[in-house]
Amino acid sequence: xxxxxxxxxxxxxxxxxxxxLPGAAEIAKAKxxxxxxxxxxxxxxxxxxxxxxxxxxxxxxxxxxxEAADVARQALEGAPExxxxxxxxxxxxxxxxxxxxxxxxxxxxxxQVAWTRMxxxxxxxxxxxxxxxxxxxxxxxxxxxxxxxxPGGTKFGHRHLHCSLCATAWRYVRVRCVHCxxxxxxxxxxxxxxxxxxxxCCETCGGYSKxxxxxxxxVLEPLxxxxxxxxxxxxxxxxxxxxxxxxFVLGVMDTTDAD
Amino acid sequence: xAVTRRQFMKVSAAGLAASSVGALGFTGAGExxxxxxxxxxxxxxxxxxxxxxxxxxxxxxLIYTMGDRSKNARSxxxxxxxxxxxxxxxxxxxxxxAAALDFVRSPxxxxxxxxxxxxxxxxxRISWDAAMDRIAKLMKxxxxxxxxxxxxxxxxxxxxLTTGFFGTSSQSNExxxxxxxxxxxxxILGLEDQARI
Numbered sequence: 001x002x003x004x005x006x007x008x009x010x011x012x013x014x015x016x017x018x019x020x021l022p023g024a025a026e027i028a029k030a031k032x033x034x035x036x037x038x039x040x041x042x043x044x045x046x047x048x049x050x051x052x053x054x055x056x057x058x059x060x061x062x063x064x065x066x067e068a069a070d071v072a073r074q075a076l077e078g079a080p081e082x083x084x085x086x087x088x089x090x091x092x093x094x095x096x097x098x099x100x101x102x103x104x105x106x107x108x109x110x111x112q113v114a115w116t117r118m119x120x121x122x123x124x125x126x127x128x129x130x131x132x133x134x135x136x137x138x139x140x141x142x143x144x145x146x147x148x149x150x151p152g153g154t155k156f157g158h159r160h161l162h163c164s165l166c167a168t169a170w171r172y173v174r175v176r177c178v179h180c181x182x183x184x185x186x187x188x189x190x191x192x193x194x195x196x197x198x199x200x201c202c203e204t205c206g207g208y209s210k211x212x213x214x215x216x217x218x219v220l221e222p223l224x225x226x227x228x229x230x231x232x233x234x235x236x237x238x239x240x241x242x243x244x245x246x247x248f249v250l251g252v253m254d255t256t257d258a259d
Numbered sequence: 260x261a262v263t264r265r266q267f268m269k270v271s272a273a274g275l276a277a278s279s280v281g282a283l284g285f286t287g288a289g290e291x292x293x294x295x296x297x298x299x300x301x302x303x304x305x306x307x308x309x310x311x312x313x314x315x316x317x318x319x320x321l322i323y324t325m326g327d328r329s330k331n332a333r334s335x336x337x338x339x340x341x342x343x344x345x346x347x348x349x350x351x352x353x354x355x356x357a358a359a360l361d362f363v364r365s366p367x368x369x370x371x372x373x374x375x376x377x378x379x380x381x382x383x384r385i386s387w388d389a390a391m392d393r394i395a396k397l398m399k400x401x402x403x404x405x406x407x408x409x410x411x412x413x414x415x416x417x418x419x420l421t422t423g424f425f426g427t428s429s430q431s432n433e434x435x436x437x438x439x440x441x442x443x444x445x446x447i448l449g450l451e452d453q454a455r456i
Contacts, residue, residue, distance in 0.1 A: 102282035235296055
């Protein structure tokens with residue numbers, strides 16, 4: 001189903017109206033308050049994400065959807081604009097209600113498309129955060145979905161975090177907690193026999209994030225492989241560590257305090 | 260209870276069933292996943308930052324260890340590589356630094372003070388206290404015998420030429436300063452302290 005969803009996302013991204021972008025004044029303002037220029041709390045989204053949503057809902061391969069997913073799809077197709085905006089608002093900044101968990105996946109997918117489009121058009125110099133130092137996305141302030149360690153070239157061994165919303169990748173120092181920035185008590189967990197993905201656990205804040213080693217597998221996609229390695233999350237969760245959710249696995253979890 | 264995308268959550272089989280995974284109709288996916296990973300053991304590892312011990316460039320290294328050192332479990336160093344985030348070497352290492360793992364594991368590695376007494380052909384292990392006492396005693400003997408306060412022309416020189424001193428490459432500026440002060444205060448001229456670049 002995720003394959004069908006991302007195929008629809010790609011089709012939706014093609015020819016998507018670029019949407020309105022923050023101008024120099026907005027970017028300067030965001031820098032002043034230390035926020036990313038496309039932070040959903042600062043930047044008011046336009047209607048382009050709903051264009052992406054309607055395209056995704058229309059184009060997705062329905063043969064790949066379980067019944068409950070298709071019910072959610074149909075509900076979204078008939079939903080009025082205001083409801084969609086409210087859903088998007090709850091996904092971006094507030095709480096997604098349990099009964100909305102299925103619909104929120106499609107909404108998340110559409111918002112990803114719109115934000116990816118905007119982030120791609122942003123000038124690199126306008127991004128927030130010091131290089132290597134920010135645990136949240138320099139373009140939109142979202143938490144990262146996972147980190148990838150580069151296999152070679154001039155970026156050999158660097159970790160790049162990948163944004164869960166706008167697909168921006170940025171460098172972050174390795175062996176350092178993504179959530180609290182601590183370098184004190186970091187340890188790694190991996191399934192015996194697999195070396196390409198490890199959970200970087202921080203005992204200071206009790207959080208963890210996944211690190212993928214491209215050297216071992218060559219082909220990886222942070223969002224999809226994060227979902228593909230949920231088994232690791234189950235075992236790491238049993239050890240008491242918590243993470244920020246993958247945007248496609250939102251819902252009622254055993255939540256701890258917000259970070 | 261609502262969930263935000265910035266909130267910490269613990270992933271569990273039951274939690275997955277109640278999340279969008281279950282809501283989308285993938286019922287049983289959480290349990291199946293949990294059952295699937297059950298046979299796998301969770302391995303612990305650490306990556307530790309350190310400085311290469313060889314020369315004064317003091318390249319940053321990442322030391323990979325199996326086992327969780329924070330839990331006091333038995334651990335073993337499995338790999339050493341350059342630290343990509345270190346501003347000096349940016350992930351690179353020279354051949355010696357790249358072979359540092361063999362240095363750690365070498366059977367010839369010096370782990371405690373040893374002494375080869377005059378006339379003997381063997382090194383014997385001694386305690387740190389004994390080593391310190393012996394070094395201090397021999398240094399004092401030698402200095403008392405060979406210290407030169409004035410040269411032939413009667414100029415004060417205060418030098419001690421019969422003993423030399425090796426410092427280390429991987430010490431901080433502060434430790435390098437102390438080494439210099441100590442050694443120069445005794446009058447030793449032959450100081451080799453790599454922390455000088």
